Amino acid sequence: MIWVGLVGLVVAACCAFLARLANTRARVMERTETVPVQELRALHEAAATAAGPGHFRYRCEVVGQARPHKDGVPRSELEGLECVWHRHRITRKYEESYRDGSGNRRRRTRTEVVSEHRSPTAFFVEDATGRMVIRPGDEDFIGAEKVLDRFDPHARDGNRLTIGPLSLRLGGGSGTLGYRREEWIVRPGSRCYVHGEAGDAGGGLALGAPAEGGVFVLSVKSEEELLRAENNRVLGYGIGSGLAALAGLVLVVLGIIR
Template sequence: MIWIGLVALVAAAICGFLARVASVRARVMESTETLPARDLSALHEAAVEAAGKGHFRYRSEIVGEARPPENGALRSELAGLECVWHRHRITRKYEETYRDSEGNRKRRTRTQVLSEHSSSTAFFVRDATGQVVIHPGEHEVVGAEKVLDRFDAHSRGGHRLEIGPLSLDLGGGDGTIGFQREEWLVRPGSPFYVHGEATDADGGLAVTAPAEGGLFIMSVKSEKELLRRENNKVLGFGIGTAVTAVAGAVLLVLGIIY
C-alpha cells in the first residue's frame, strides 16, 4: 500500500507540472499583442533606424491566411497535394517472437516509425495590411488537416518500400504485417495563427521560434480555440493533481499505520 501511495504522489506531481505548463502557455498567449503585418514591419523599420539590421527581436502574434512561398506552393510527399506546409509519418507494423519470464515463446505485435518528416520551407501569413514571412523549422502545425491515413498490407518478398519519391530500407527479417501512412498539411488560404519571435537575424523580417527558447505556436486553429484547450488542460490536470495527491497521502498513511 505504501508503494501505491508513492506512485499516486508521483502522479500528482506530474499532473501539477502539466497544469503549470498549460497555465504558462495560456498566460503568455493572452499577454502577447496580436499585431497587423504593417505594424510589425513599422516596428522593425524603427529598430533598424535606431540600432541597425540584425538586432530586432520582438515577441509577437500574427493572424491571417497562409500563403505559399515566392517560388510557389509545395507538394506533400505522399498525397502530392498543393500546400504551404506538410508532414508525414510512415509506420511499420510487425510481429516478433519473444520469451516471457517463464521462458515460453510468444508472439507480439509492435510498430516501428520508418520515416517522419515535416517541411521547413518558409511561407507567408497575409492579413489585410500585408504579409510576414514564417520560418517553421521542424515544428508542427496545430490542427493541420490530415489528408492521408491508410494501412497497406505488406506484400511478401523484397525489403524496400517505394512511396512516391521515398525509398525506404525495411531491413532484414520477416514478420512485417503492413505499413501505416499518415500525412498532414496546410493548404494555401487556410486561416493561420502564429505566436513566436519576430526577428531579422537572418536578414529579412520573419517570425520564428525564439532564439533563446520560449513559446512558438503555428496553428490553423484560432487563438481563442487554443486558449480554451490550454485552460481545459489546467482544469483537468488540476483536478488530477488534487485527487491523486489526496489518494496518495491517504494510502501512504494507511500503509505506515498497518
C-alpha cells in the same frame, strides 16, 4: 501498498507539471499582442534605423491567410497535394517473439516509426496590411488537415518500401505485418494564427521560434480556441493531480500503519 501510493504521488507531480505548462502557454498567449503586418514592419524599420539591421527581436502574434513562399507552391510528400506546410509519418507494425516470466515463448505486436518529416519551408501569412514570412522550423501545425491515414499489409517482396518519391530500406524481416501512412497539410488560403518572435537575424524580417526559447505556436485554429483548449488542460490536469495526490497519500499512510 506503499509503492502504489508512491506511484500515485509521481502521477500527481506529472499532472501538476503539465497543468503548469498549459497555464504558462495560455497566459503568454493572452499577454502577447496581435500585430498587423504593416505595423510590425514599421517597428522593424524604426529599430533598424536606430540600431542597425540584425538586432530586431519582438515577440508578437500575426493572424491571416497562409500563402506559399516566393519559391512556389510545395507539394506534400505522400499524397502530392499543394500546401504551405506538410508532415508525414510512416509506422511499421510487426510481430516479435519473446519469453514471459515463466520462460514460455510468446508473440506480441509492436510498432516503430520508420519515417517522419515536417516541412521546414518558409511561407507567408497575409493580413489586410501585408505579408509576413513565417519560418516553421520543426514545429507542428495545430489543427492541420489530415489527408491520409491508411494501413497497407506488407507485400513481403523485398526489404524496400517505396511510397511516391520516398524509398525506405527496411530491416523488418518476416515479422512485418504492414505499414500505416499518415499525412497532414495546411492548404494555401487557410487562416492561420502564429505566435512567436519576429526578428531579422537572418537578413530579412521573419517570424519564427523565439531565439532564447519560449512559446511558439503555429495553428489553423483561432487564439480563442487555443486558449479554451489550454484552460481545459489546466483544469483537467489540476483535478487529476489533486486526486492522484490524495489517493497516493492515503495508500502510503495505510501501508505505513499496517
